[in-house]
Amino acid sequence: MSRVYNFSAGPAVLPEEVLKSCQSDMLDYHGSGMSVMEMSHRSAVFQGIIDEAEADLRDLLAIPDNYKVLFLNGSANHQFAAVCMNLMKNKAADYIITGQWAKKAYAEAQKYGTANAVASSADETFSYIPDCSDLPIDDDADYVYICENNTIYGTKYKTLPNTKGKDLVADVSSCYLSEPMDVTKYGVIYGGVQKNIGPAGMTINIIREDLITDDVLPGTPTVMKWKTQADKGSLYNTPNCWDIYVCGLVFKWLKSMGGLAEMQRRNIEKAQILYDYLDASEFFKGTVRREDRSLMNVPFVTGDADLDAQFVKEATAAGLVNLKGHRTVGGMRASIYNAMPKEGVEALVKFMGEFEKEHK
Ligand SMILES: *Cc1c(COP(=O)(O)O)cnc(C)c1O
Numbered sequence: 005m006s007r008v009y010n011f012s013a014g015p016a017v018l019p020e021e022v023l024k025s026c027q028s029d030m031l032d033y034h035g036s037g038m039s040v041m042e043m044s045h046r047s048a049v050f051q052g053i054i055d056e057a058e059a060d061l062r063d064l065l066a067i068p069d070n071y072k073v074l075f076l077n078g079s080a081n082h083q084f085a086a087v088c089m090n091l092m093k094n095k096a097a098d099y100i101i102t103g104q105w106a107k108k109a110y111a112e113a114q115k116y117g118t119a120n121a122v123a124s125s126a127d128e129t130f131s132y133i134p135d136c137s138d139l140p141i142d143d144d145a146d147y148v149y150i151c152e153n154n155t156i157y158g159t160k161y162k163t164l165p166n167t168k169g170k171d172l173v174a175d176v177s178s179c180y181l182s183e184p185m186d187v188t189k190y191g192v193i194y195g196g197v198q199k200n201i202g203p204a205g206m207t208i209n210i211i212r213e214d215l216i217t218d219d220v221l222p223g224t225p226t227v228m229k230w231k232t233q234a235d236k237g238s239l240y241n242t243p244n245c246w247d248i249y250v251c252g253l254v255f256k257w258l259k260s261m262g263g264l265a266e267m268q269r270r271n272i273e274k275a276q277i278l279y280d281y282l283d284a285s286e287f288f289k290g291t292v293r294r295e296d297r298s299l300m301n302v303p304f305v306t307g308d309a310d311l312d313a314q315f316v317k318e319a320t321a322a323g324l325v326n327l328k329g330h331r332t333v334g335g336m337r338a339s340i341y342n343a344m345p346k347e348g349v350e351a352l353v354k355f356m357g358e359f360e361k362e363h364k
Pocket of ligand 1: 078079177
């Protein structure tokens with residue numbers, strides 16, 4: 005067996021310790037005589053798994069009691085619609101467009117009401133986060149929407165927008181649990197888990213209680229109404245039991261590593277290695293405005309598409325895989341989520357140095 009350094013944006017690297025736990029639990033989860041995949045979601049054993057996962061997540065993020073945690077089947081794309089169906093009571097919402105995922109959420113919202121783009125960084129290919137200190141927030145807006153870490157373009161909000169009293173809804177798919185968050189600053193936090201937490205197939209939504217109501221848009225499917233799920237402890241439909249279990253293991257792993265403040269320290273340290281190299285290099289260039297750089301997704305280019313392709317190819321042969329940039333951006337992108345060890349980033353930078361020497 006040989007494992008590569010996997011820089012995929014998602015589905016992405018998981019902690020080896022977690023994969024090993026999955027392996028050892030595979031045939032017989034804690035004396036139950038069965039795999040988690042074979043278990044009833046109504047069983048006491050599974051109830052223990054989901055309760056413990058929620059408790060650990062609450063611990064990690066210090067989630068206040070007036071916020072619910074939902075484990076929901078599906079993807080972040082499902083929530084693009086669910087956010088509107090559950091929150092757009094005035095049929096108006098303000099979106100800040102900082103990349104592909106924000107743009108998609110915004111496009112979805114236009115199906116349900118009036119979505120206003122109150123700021124955008126499209127003018128410079130989303131290479132920065134716009135100034136959000138004094139936006140033209142709509143008086144009627146039901147919420148203000150952001151994509152907090154832009155997976156494709158490699159930017160991250162360092163300060164949250166001034167929403168002028170409106171509830172903030174944030175897609176945190178690619179920065180979930182990468183650092184501590186002040187949950188009280190948000191109405192809704194959600195993200196697909198396949199970037200920084202677990203296997204694909206689920207989102208985790210953290211929602212302030214008063215935003216979970218029966219007052220949803222007409223035609224909202226029962227299963228997509230957050231209240232349905234909150235009332236049933238995320239067990240209205242059969243949930244993604246396996247995913248909840250793996251996410252639970254990741255929560256335990258994060259706690260064993262020292263929690264989110266320690267993860268943040270590590271993530272800063274890892275990203276710094278790569279950004280320092282990019283800043284010093286005369287060959288590779290980062291594509292993002294310095295103050296808006298993501299700790300999780302680092303896009304870079306040589307400026308020559310053929311050299312980019314050659315770099316990706318040779319890196320793959322050296323066991324540094326999935327470094328090709330998103331098809332809309334080109335170049336390279338290194339996703340260095342929680343589970344990417346520092347050694348992986350060091351190996352990447354070493355390889356970049358050798359490639360640079362050879363081709364400069
Ligand atoms: C990957 C990603 C999505 C899309 O996720 P799906 O689960 O495939 O719908 C949405 N938002 C962000 C920030 C992402 O990184």
